[in-house]
Amino acid sequence: EGEKYVLVSHAPDSDSWWNTIKNSIALAGEQMDVEVEYRNPPTGDIADMARIIEQVAASGPDGIITTLADFDVLSGPIRSAVDSGVDVIIMNTGSAEQARELGALMYVGQPEYDAGFAAGQRAKDDGITSFLCVNHAIQQPTLVQRCQGFADGLGVELGNQMLDSGTDPAEIKNRVMAYLSANPDTDAILTLGPLSADPTLLALDENGMAGDIYFGTFDLGEEIVKGITSGVIEWGIDQQPFLQAYLPVVILTNYHRYGVLPGNNINSGPGFITADNLGKIEEFAGEYR
Amino acid sequence: MTNAAQPAAPDERIKEISAFRKALIRPELGGIVGTIAVFTFFGLFAFDSGMFNSQGIMNWSVVSAQFMIIAVGACLLMIAGEFDLSVGSMIGFAGMMIAIFSITYGWPVWLAIIVTFVLCCSIGALNGWIVIRTGLPSFIVTLAFLFILRGFTIFLPQVLERKTIIGGVSDAAEGDWLAPIFGGKILKGLFTWLGDAGVIATFDRGTNAGQPVVDGIPMLIVWALGLIVFGHVLLTKTRFGNWLFAAGGDAEAARYSGVPVNRVKILMFMFTAFCATVFAVCQVMEFGSAGADRGLLKEFEAIIAVVIGGALLTGGYGSVIGAALGALIFGVVQQGLFFAGVESSLFRVFLGVILLGAVILNTYIRRIITGER
């Protein structure tokens, strides 16, 4: 009773997608009656994240749930956490192999590059040959991997099809519009989360390309769900962040209390959400979905 | 002796300066030259990219107008000898407060907007008060508020709504009397007419087919122009404007001459906060949502625009028109790079180079024309 688990992510604190993680870990903490904490490097600097993991290990929790945004940087701190007796579960980014290599209990999540690659293949099947990837945090490796994966899935060069959009919605909107009017033969748009998807929706609305251009996005949010419903967005890639945070807490608690542990890694995604399989998603988008 | 007056004699020690050159000696000059240079450049290299059709013009106008709104505040504050690094966080904070008041607490939108204005201006005043009372540099004080306000912007929605983006403000603002003043468009009729008349293009596909591609002037632009006119008149045509120059030029000397320096500076911190709030309200009304990451790095963009516009970072010199031109240059360059199809990851490199180029050009032109060197 009262075990302490800490979740460490690589996201800067402005990234709204991680909100779902915070909510679900809190929910899991409440349900399992354990103490949970969420930690992240304020600017998204992964080297700072390594320090946070070291710090968490020093504070002696029962378990650490962490993303593995850069194996080189994080493997050291995670390994010494494991060695000093803290159980670790890798979530979100990373892979099953890497988790095993570090001595983590398991991996829950969806590798970013692979998800991008799958989306690219899907788009290729839909006849897409060129695209615009709206990247709102270009300095973050995981987001670049999504664009890169998508390009590789399509079988085209990424080149300058990735747009450094910044985080200001008006600028995102206007840059997307500028890009599209300068490159009118763009087939598809890929956004990497609600942050870039919401203004992009408005941009398409304004230049009249809404519903006309092939639009896919990572992750969910209120506006994205509306977009999918109205048919502007073709699909959203859902990696079900809820599970990525909720399951590790539940698994760790039960492991510590009763010694039970699932034998396999868990893939929480990728799942393609389309207008056909919305449902509950609408209700909880941005909160638990 | 009651009269020591001597007739004014022409000074043989001054070389002649032509009237034209004299007319050019003004802080706006660099901005004017820069504007011409930028438009020439993109006119040559991105003319057929759509940058100068009606939609393209609207595109960079909106971005520039955003910069202008915060640049006016930053400019007056900088002339008064201080600066404010919390502008960006203030934008995020103000937007979030409107969303929280109107969505979480369900207040009518007009009330949410007014309360937010009062709140943010108070925070601006607090900023100024701390700077005045402690004598600390405004860099440090407002840096602290950069963190504090951003922290609250992340923390509050998280606690209250369990999200970091609060949406639905558009729906709540439906029928509100104050919201359209920030989020609406004007001259819609004119643009529809222009579209029908074929002067501006109309959409030929999608949901808006047949409507003009530009359907009105966003209030954002109106606010930008309004603030520029207000700031310009305040600075150059009123007693208060003289106090601004004096407070920034030499606060001690101004104080000794009876200028209420403290009041002037605090008011300018409040005005900067006001401008940031205008920015935030326009944004929230246009996009219908507030996010914890809004306004990141905006403080730098404001300072850049002001400096490109010819103001001195150390205070006491500058012009609102210059700052507005600086904002225009900055906006046009930023959007123009996309129209011109510059490799996206090189974007920041270009931005830095152009910033540096603009400021150096500015300084040199001023020196050449004033004959300083």
Next chain:
Amino acid sequence: MTNAAQPAAPDERIKEISAFRKALIRPELGGIVGTIAVFTFFGLFAFDSGMFNSQGIMNWSVVSAQFMIIAVGACLLMIAGEFDLSVGSMIGFAGMMIAIFSITYGWPVWLAIIVTFVLCCSIGALNGWIVIRTGLPSFIVTLAFLFILRGFTIFLPQVLERKTIIGGVSDAAEGDWLAPIFGGKILKGLFTWLGDAGVIATFDRGTNAGQPVVDGIPMLIVWALGLIVFGHVLLTKTRFGNWLFAAGGDAEAARYSGVPVNRVKILMFMFTAFCATVFAVCQVMEFGSAGADRGLLKEFEAIIAVVIGGALLTGGYGSVIGAALGALIFGVVQQGLFFAGVESSLFRVFLGVILLGAVILNTYIRRIITGER
């Protein structure tokens, strides 16, 4: 007349100041008081959180050492009257260049490190040269380089390797003679002995089972201490140190007295770049990879540490020891907030409040003790 000397008489117009109070009048004072305050605070509120076990101590020591490395550079530059906003981008850029040289181009790691040092110091010199030549404020010039360097840090790996993280430097550095000077650890024997003696905890499972949780002092800390000693001696014990104070106190007056102000300033820009590169190399060697996101906002953290440490933002006053204490305070507070279990989204709020508190405390203590007010 050859001798106008008069015997030194005690001045009746000076009230007595105790020798103790006199000894306290030094720029480090605020830093010393702050350090005591911070340790007292966390000693009371986070003592049993693991913050003061060997692993915890190492944790905040390493973070503080990081801050110290860049704070020393920023401190000397600030005393010389300039500042550098490109430190953070320089860290990212330097790390990326090492990775590119050693991985993409396959150079030996020592060569990559040396070339990177040369490259970064040249960029620092360029920064300084532009500031000196154009007379622009360093705020603007280095802001431009903030964008430019970050842009290259994103662009280069993107073009060369199609990723924004380049890994594998650890493997490449295996057996290199220069790499351990940045990424290694010293006193390993001592710590093994301490672990065996049970003074510090040991790992209880895994490949390292039985070894001490802290197995040596990272070179990062050694570099930090080395740079502090170097900076302190340079500033207070050499002719060059006097020139630093002079250049920052009043560049014109210094120049008139024959101080080579331009050279001093450019050298300090280079030293700041050197410190940023040390930071980057230590980081790359420790973690084995370089990413485009490294060093974000580090320029502010450096400036904050220096200002907490009692230096004047306007130049001419400050101390390296103070800056180091400022870095220690900043590091302990940042990590301590985690140990104390502060809600993560409130982290920035605390950071801002503590920054403001520290600086105000600092100023007031100085005033009280010097009797300025």
Next chain:
Amino acid sequence: MTRDGTFHHGDPAAGKTPIIEMRNIEKHFGSVIALAGVSFDVRPGECHCLLGDNGAGKSTFIKVMSGVHKPTAGEIRFEGKPMHFEDPRDAISAGIATVHQHLAMIPLMSVSRNFFMGNEPERKVAGIRFFDKKRADAVTMEEMRKMGINLRGPDQAVGTLSGGERQTVAIARAVHFGAKILILDEPTSALGVRQTSNVLATIDRVRKQGIGVVFISHNVRHALAVGDRFTVLNRGKTLGTAERGGITPEELQDLMAGGQELALLEGSLGGTV
């Protein structure tokens, strides 16, 4: 050196009640005691000279008078009533105009903006009050011409004037606005021969209008040329006040030097420096 000038030196000031009276003013800066009890008054129409060595506390004293510093102890009576100046604005609106020793002008601002700083003339247009630039420019040009300085234009930045010209602008401004008391802190120290005689003439003219002038100087000759009374400060204390005619230049100079022996050069300077 003549000891009595060609001026009519107003009525002997003794008969009039002082405009301002300062009693036992003390001012401490932390551990430094800058003023240790100084009493001083100014009567209408007189020029009261404040003399003293470097660091005697002259500037500190007149800063107390002009509201820049609050006295640590002591009493200020203005026109008979006790008075507390919270800041320079209060003193200015009470009618005390000051030209400070160093902080006179703002270099980046134009002459006319500097001239009217804190006292800008206004003009109503549609109910809104605007800065009346036209009037400000005209007045500035006129006043500067009176002081013998030909500006290139009212828009010329003060930073482009020479030190002496700046000092003259500051004095012209104070004279223009000086209501009851005009304080000049070493106005002539940076001035050339011509400007100096202009300033001294201006002091005389102002005094004749019934304004009380406080004139600080190191130069005994300047002081004696226009002063009606002379107060000497030494190390924060007053050594007493002398009436015009009641003291010789040599005595005055000895007082200023605090009675200490001067360097041997003295002889060659003919007694007064």
Next chain:
Amino acid sequence: MTRDGTFHHGDPAAGKTPIIEMRNIEKHFGSVIALAGVSFDVRPGECHCLLGDNGAGKSTFIKVMSGVHKPTAGEIRFEGKPMHFEDPRDAISAGIATVHQHLAMIPLMSVSRNFFMGNEPERKVAGIRFFDKKRADAVTMEEMRKMGINLRGPDQAVGTLSGGERQTVAIARAVHFGAKILILDEPTSALGVRQTSNVLATIDRVRKQGIGVVFISHNVRHALAVGDRFTVLNRGKTLGTAERGGITPEELQDLMAGGQELALLEGSLGGTV
């Protein structure tokens, strides 16, 4: 007023070759012509006074001499050889020490650090050269005592000194390092009686050591007390050089005022201001 002092004024300087010779120096700042062809020389052991009204160009001229400004036209010969000063460091190492009118000291730095700024004494420890603080402190205290100023300690910040005390530090510094030529730009304008006589005595002492002194002043009396030759600048041009004894104070003052009519006050000031 005595026209001839009690000093021995060195040999008549005419016989010696000048240390520095400036010929037809011109200096333009943008559209302002500050110097329009000035010639000037300094011989060893003489005090050459440079006089002139505000804005005459005195400071600009000596800035050219001390390497701060490069002349727009004209020739500088130092000890017979043509010389180009790239910056003040060159001039200082050639042996020209200057006390500038305004920018003398750095307020935040201690007196002894200011005193040795740019000329720090060094001491080798283990092959590394360190700033010899002990010597710097001792020398500073000694030199300041010689000038009649008692410091609280060598670590006292210059910002806590009064204006006159600062000026004295600057002069003491220049005297201490002045190798061949010592330039003083209005050193006495902010000084009280005692400090002034100290400075004048110092000039005399320095001159006796064979150093050439350039002394700028507005004060005819100060100039006449120590000067051997007098050059008057007016509006960027020189009005000629007079030898000691070849000119009366009244003539000198007329020259300085540029021959223009002085304000009426003149009479009361006994001819010299």
